[in-house]
Amino acid sequence: MNVNITALTTEQRNERSRNIDQLSTLEIITLMNEEDSTVADAVEAVLPQIESAIEAIYHSLKNNGRLFYVGAGTSGRLGVLDAAECPPTFCTPPELVQAIIAGGESAMFTAVEGAEDSLKEGANDLESKGFTKSDVVVGIAASGRTPYVIGALKHARKLGAVTVSIACNQNAEISEYADHHIEVVVGPEILSGSTRLKSATAQKMVLNMLSTTTMIKLGKIYDNLMVDLHASNIKLVERAKQIVMDIAGVPYEEAEKALKETNQKVKPAIVMLMGGVSVERANEVIEQANGFTRLAIELAKEGK
Template sequence: MSSSFAEVQRGHLLTEQANPSSADLDALSTADLVAVFVEEDRRPQEAVAAAAPALAAAIDAIAERLRSGGRLFYLGAGTSGRLGVLDAAECPPTFCSAPELVQGVLAGGAPALLRSSEGLEDLFEAGRDDLVARGFNAADALVGIAAGGTTPYVQGGLSHARSLGALSIAMACVPAEQVSMPCDLDIRLITGPEVLTGSTRLKAGTATKMALNILSTGVMVRLGKVYGNRMVDVAVTNSKLEDRALRILADLAGVDRDAGRALLQESEGSVKLALLMARCNITAARARERLASHGGQLRSALE
């Protein structure tokens, strides 16, 4: 299946319609222009709140895949793809996850992060091909991101995921009745027309980033990489993260900074192991065994 510029009509899409609130944007004072943006930027929060049940279902479904050895892929073009790459890139330093566990796939690859390659989004087969190149398989989960829902690149990737039996999740900012997407789970973030007509890097982009943050963080919580609201799987790789790790150990295990540094050294920089060692008064080797027997879940290992 392929697409050309002439084949796709998008004027009916909510993301392409003109916003009456900003009809005179160029004639407004700067203060009034900013006021329009501030008011309209309430919509992304409302859109994400309305999509909460779908986000919760997606978190549980993705976590199940990852527990069984699968991976999470974000796929998109333009702003949508860049947001996926950003969220994926932030998982390893935040959760000490393997770089391949959460991957962002952007139409045009790395060069498209800095220089727009929007024409590539019209290639239906390219979405499939980029997933094949990453070794995407039936055990994995895919989140196809397209603000307007019509992007052939994303439609192609989702179709490929479904054909394999992988988990396929669509994320768009238009109602499902305007655009259908091949998927198992459908997340719709209805942010309405943009302040600048058609510029989905604005409200649609904001809602998308919020939703992706919730997805990845929620999945990592379910995988045991969070205790309470602390990032106990954070990698201690610089002075800021060492300070954070020492504060976590002080707050949750009652150890001073010197004792905390000793624990981190014994645990090879693992905050989670250091906490278990301090709270249960056990060695690093015993802590590793106990944590492994509880599937990496610190809370159950402590209990």
């Protein structure tokens, strides 16, 4: 099947890098840095579209829905990365934010040739996860035309679920199948068609915004601190202690003691200390507050 991709911005020649193979190391990385500096502006241009997508994702997750990233190649790997970081950062269950990559898990490390070319497989892989109309799918494709991603979006739309697309070309084909389409046009890559460069950087920035902002809105953050982090290693246990110290204004030993009582869970430790309540009561008011730490502290104080 012949597919014309020459019109795609992501496939065009970058005039600034035509002689890149003749440049010195410093000249190459200077050029790369200059090109990368334009990515944030491209993302800024589509902030309203990103905002719209976040509101839809938040509404879904607030109502027991789940978030699915679907992509192929670099785009798929970025989805896997963002999904994998949610449990340790926000203590979310693994099923809340999931990633599906064309070719399966092995494609994370080794390219699976042709995996992205099947509409049917995109739909099948999403269906195999038990995807429902209550969930949200974010289709990620720098080119904006990946069949695998389109198949997943079409399947989700048929069920009546919310669909989001992220592409790096204007008037992207995947935008036709998304309720919320984000087109971050970063221009031609310094290596023509190598969308692991600026396009991938743009996609990572957008994914950061989608997941982080949604989790903030769900009450996973107090000030700018990760009060729901999963303290699963020495570094994170120490970070948890510092967070409790910063918020509750207690010394190291008291923070350490509180975290031992809460099984290294930051949020109940904070509520227990600031509300002057037991661990059991701290957990009760956190549930009443739907996970929002500030409100939980207020409820704990009111009930004393």
